[in-house]
Amino acid sequence: MEAAAVEIEHLSKRYGRFEALREVALSVPRGSVFGLLGPNGAGKSTLVKSLLTIVRPTECRGTLLGERIGHRRTLAKVGYLPEHARFPEYLTGRQIVGFTAGLAKVPAKQAKRRAEELLETVGMKDWADRKNGTYSKGMRQRVGLAQALVNDPEIVFLDEPTDGVDPGGRIEIRKIIERMREEGRTVFVNSHLLGEVEQVADEVAIMAHGRIAESGTLESLTRRDNRYEIRTLGPVPAEVRAELEGDGLEVAGDRIASTAADAKGVQQLIDRLRSRGVVIREMKELRFTLEEVFLKAVQSVGKEESR
Ligand SMILES: Nc1ncnc2c1ncn2[C@@H]1O[C@H](COP(=O)(O)OP(=O)(O)OP(=O)(O)O)[C@@H](O)[C@H]1O
Numbered sequence: 001m002e003a004a005a006v007e008i009e010h011l012s013k014r015y016g017r018f019e020a021l022r023e024v025a026l027s028v029p030r031g032s033v034f035g036l037l038g039p040n041g042a043g044k045s046t047l048v049k050s051l052l053t054i055v056r057p058t059e060c061r062g063t064l065l066g067e068r069i070g071h072r073r074t075l076a077k078v079g080y081l082p083e084h085a086r087f088p089e090y091l092t093g094r095q096i097v098g099f100t101a102g103l104a105k106v107p108a109k110q111a112k113r114r115a116e117e118l119l120e121t122v123g124m125k126d127w128a129d130r131k132n133g134t135y136s137k138g139m140r141q142r143v144g145l146a147q148a149l150v151n152d153p154e155i156v157f158l159d160e161p162t163d164g165v166d167p168g169g170r171i172e173i174r175k176i177i178e179r180m181r182e183e184g185r186t187v188f189v190n191s192h193l194l195g196e197v198e199q200v201a202d203e204v205a206i207m208a209h210g211r212i213a214e215s216g217t218l219e220s221l222t223r224r225d226n227r228y229e230i231r232t233l234g235p236v237p238a239e240v241r242a243e244l245e246g247d248g249l250e251v252a253g254d255r256i257a258s259t260a261a262d263a264k265g266v267q268q269l270i271d272r273l274r275s276r277g278v279v280i281r282e283m284k285e286l287r288f289t290l291e292e293v294f295l296k297a298v299q300s301v302g303k304e305e306s307r
């Protein structure tokens, strides 16, 4: 089997006595969108910088694209949009993309063609020859995304890609991320915007105080023990309600909560309701929201901290 895109067995980073990263371990499957979530100061940027050798980890064991973390040549296959990326104001969007291409040693002809395509993808084609100094925040981020892709990377690290971008721009950035995945790239996104990550990530890790508090697929993290909810058209009639409650189900107005091993287990209840003339409006599996999972994870690390 091909190695994971990122496989961290053990990574720690101390700034003097301050532990910015503590025994971080995580695995990012190839071709997936991975969201690293965490409150301000959790260590997200430090982790990404450690993988990219911008920061020197105190202890580090793991691989990036199958090579030891820190292996220089592997970095040629990596794209990066730094947090608060600031490119020189006097360069045009096209020049910024060209500049990164030069750093990544992309052959000139290829770089030119690629820059053209990418500026189009991020919706900056018409602005490509204006100076960075005239761009809005959202436009700067788009150019940032384009430069992160110029070397046709296998993995792209995006540190807060939607920072300062308006809702419309965020949706577009999400589409660009989805497109990266379709192209087979691995995308590693740092964010504290849960809703945004929820919509695009296959897997997430939640970090707090330099530790990974939780990680897994969204499916597994938000799972709640076999709880289902049925909503009926109008309140459940009194006699049906009494009957259901007699069987230990919870009924409140137009909602019936039930425990079942899977969706099949709820069908009998649905049949029963329908046979009594009750109209079903909705049936869903109850899940925790990512926000609930996030807050719980962050709090649990916080408690350990204060011990
Ligand atoms: N060069 C440094 N020297 C000392 N401490 C640092 C240094 N860089 C980062 N830190 C500290 O390490 C911790 C983690 O910072 P980091 O920037 O990785 O957090 P983050 O999760 O990216 O936060 P944000 O969401 O605000 O971007 C913070 O407490 C920060 O103050």
Ligand SMILES: [Mg+2]
Binding pocket: 044, 045, 046, 083, 159, 190
């Ligand atoms: Mg950060």
